[in-house]
Amino acid sequence: MSIDKFLTIRSSCVPLPVENVDTDQIIPARFLKATTRDGFGENLFRDWRYDKKNQPIKEFVLNNPAYKGKVLIAGKNFGSGSSREHAVWAIHDYGFKVVVSSFFADIFKNNALNNGLLPVRISAEFLTKIFNAVEAETDTEVEVSLEEQKITLLFTGEWENFEINPYKKKCLLNGYDDIDYLLSIKDKIGTYEAERSN
Amino acid sequence: MFDKVWDSHVVTQIEGGPSVVYIDRHLIHEVTSPQAFAGLDRRGIMVFRPQNTIATPDHNVPTVNQHIPIQDLLSRTQVDKLKENAQKHKINHYGLNHPYQGIVHVIGPELGLTQPGMTIVCGDSHTSTHGAFGSVAFGIGTSEVEMVLASQCILQSKPKKMRITIDGELMKGVTAKDIILYVISKISASGGTGYFVEFAGSAIRNLSMEGRMTVCNMSIEMGARGGHIAPDETTFNYIKGREFAPKGEEWKKKLAYWKTLYSDEDAVFDRELNYNVSGIEPMITYGTNPGMGVCITGSIPAIDTIEENARASFQKSLEYMDFEAGSSMIGKDVNYVFVGSCTNGRIEDLREFTNFVKGKKKAENIVAWIVPGSRQVEKQAIEEGIDKSLEEAGFVLRQPGCSACLAMNDDKIPEGNYSVSTTNRNFEGRQGPGSHTMLASPLTAAAAAITGKVVDPRDFM
Numbered sequence A: 001m002s003i004d005k006f007l008t009i010r011s012s013c014v015p016l017p018v019e020n021v022d023t024d025q026i027i028p029a030r031f032l033k034a035t036t037r038d039g040f041g042e043n044l045f046r047d048w049r050y051d052k053k054n055q056p057i058k059e060f061v062l063n064n065p066a067y068k069g070k071v072l073i074a075g076k077n078f079g080s081g082s083s084r085e086h087a088v089w090a091i092h093d094y095g096f097k098v099v100v101s102s103f104f105a106d107i108f109k110n111n112a113l114n115n116g117l118l119p120v121r122i123s124a125e126f127l128t129k130i131f132n133a134v135e136a137e138t139d140t141e142v143e144v145s146l147e148e149q150k151i152t153l154l155f156t157g158e159w160e161n162f163e164i165n166p167y168k169k170k171c172l173l174n175g176y177d178d179i180d181y182l183l184s185i186k187d188k189i190g191t192y193e194a195e196r197s198n
Numbered sequence B: 001m002f003d004k005v006w007d008s009h010v011v012t013q014i015e016g017g018p019s020v021v022y023i024d025r026h027l028i029h030e031v032t033s034p035q036a037f038a039g040l041d042r043r044g045i046m047v048f049r050p051q052n053t054i055a056t057p058d059h060n061v062p063t064v065n066q067h068i069p070i071q072d073l074l075s076r077t078q079v080d081k082l083k084e085n086a087q088k089h090k091i092n093h094y095g096l097n098h099p100y101q102g103i104v105h106v107i108g109p110e111l112g113l114t115q116p117g118m119t120i121v122c123g124d125s126h127t128s129t130h131g132a133f134g135s136v137a138f139g140i141g142t143s144e145v146e147m148v149l150a151s152q153c154i155l156q157s158k159p160k161k162m163r164i165t166i167d168g169e170l171m172k173g174v175t176a177k178d179i180i181l182y183v184i185s186k187i188s189a190s191g192g193t194g195y196f197v198e199f200a201g202s203a204i205r206n207l208s209m210e211g212r213m214t215v216c217n218m219s220i221e222m223g224a225r226g227g228h229i230a231p232d233e234t235t236f237n238y239i240k241g242r243e244f245a246p247k248g249e250e251w252k253k254k255l256a257y258w259k260t261l262y263s264d265e266d267a268v269f270d271r272e273l274n275y276n277v278s279g280i281e282p283m284i285t286y287g288t289n290p291g292m293g294v295c296i297t298g299s300i301p302a303i304d305t306i307e308e309n310a311r312a313s314f315q316k317s318l319e320y321m322d323f324e325a326g327s328s329m330i331g332k333d334v335n336y337v338f339v340g341s342c343t344n345g346r347i348e349d350l351r352e353f354t355n356f357v358k359g360k361k362k363a364e365n366i367v368a369w370i371v372p373g374s375r376q377v378e379k380q381a382i383e384e385g386i387d388k389s390l391e392e393a394g395f396v397l398r399q400p401g402c403s404a405c406l407a408m409n410d411d412k413i414p415e416g417n418y419s420v421s422t423t424n425r426n427f428e429g430r431q432g433p434g435s436h437t438m439l440a441s442p443l444t445a446a447a448a449a450i451t452g453k454v455v456d457p458r459d460f461m
């Protein structure tokens, strides 16, 4: 079984200049009751997006038609808190392919990579530049090349490299799946178990 | 110590990539496992080592009337699904009403499933709790749950190591919870990201196992991958005789191994921090992440003391809480008190709370939920007469589960209300949409419960 191959993405951005966005905000616990992976996008940022009467809150960026695209730009320490992978499913299901921030929580980063959502960590300065550019021109585009590990602000041509574990990069580029790999080394795992027990 | 445990669990190392790490114990619950089992079904495979996994429902279960079917249909489906998947794959399952049911991180230690030197994972970030026994324990996502079910291994890159040495003698009324809230307030909610933390020092050594669990539980709240403490006599005494603890010859063998699990004199850490907690007061949080804590007689920081680029978040947080920068914590109104969760839902926590409220009365404006972390905790509480003492003071002991810690069941703090909670997260809406959470120890919660306000528990001791 494979996940989709990750191709170079060129897209406008959705800015969320808030720090410490935790996974309880990304998807509140009361929406975790499903037993499948689908449909979480509907409740992405639920409590910021809708008021108590389920009316869209106009000021929230996802409700602002001026901002759309496959790239979410977020403040520092994105994805902290609960390990719920539902947060990643929600972001992915909503249509994002990339999240850009100056800092990601560990578990969130792993979860994202396991689901074909690319976390791109850039410097605080570059993050501010992108926020400013998007604020000035809502349709500002970025290009994210996984192959080159490079994110470019197309508007000015400024760019920065980002890091990714080479193994994960290979998986994403080729659509490989970790579990296929683990299943392929079952014998090795069995040998390990046998050696440990004596 | 971290290396000793980690390295002995590496099955193989992918070149330029993560390690394949063998997992000794895998705990699962109803919320983060169904999609993983669905993944196995799609691949047409069965669980590789079912005996290494233990299942129990906790996140979603009601804390009253557990003998009748769960009313919320979606919750019931998840709980049923867990049972169904466990049966199909021959996994040990402690369902509702089973004497071993409870919050995963409470039952692991109390059943003796959690042991030094093990690798332990669960689709839940507070798996770090088990580190209190000198294991390497951390939370994982559902894709990783599927990996463990399929192969008993996960792919992980080795984290960096940090040691936090905490010395000093605690003042009366100051507890393990206060230590960890204090440390997180110093290093921030993201200060530990990328690290696995070893807690050391005299203040940690002097804690009971339950106190150590509270500390390790919240290591994730500083962003750390996990936290652990070298096992010692306190650890061994706690484990001995428990249901799944090694027995006889096996015990001797294990004990000898466990005694090797400490950091050598010349161990090197990527980062070292030292604190002295002799002078600290009970702690309480004022904001919307666990790093926003102050000592109870202190004040919320003034805006000009906050770093410039963090001010917007700080202000947003205070707006949500409807608190003013610079105002003092003492005297703030409270409407709800929640005692429970994998942070402070163990027997010592219930004892502490109960001893405090004994002979006093619950404040009229307070709604209090006292929720044991497991069936066993509940049973022991009843044996000790804690339920009676609580009743006399106007409280009720509920049934075990995560409850208002994340408010997936009916225990939700209503909008606009303020709770003093013994849990680990004060995020916006964590305890129910629009709820305001102040994190504190069971003692501080008890003081709030009888006065209806934030007060210093030491004033009553």
Ligand code: SF4
Pocket: B058, B059, B103, B104, B105, B124, B126, B340, B341, B342, B343, B401, B402, B405, B406, B423, B424
């Ligand atoms: S008690 Fe709270 S923190 Fe602990 S496992 Fe349950 S929901 Fe998570």
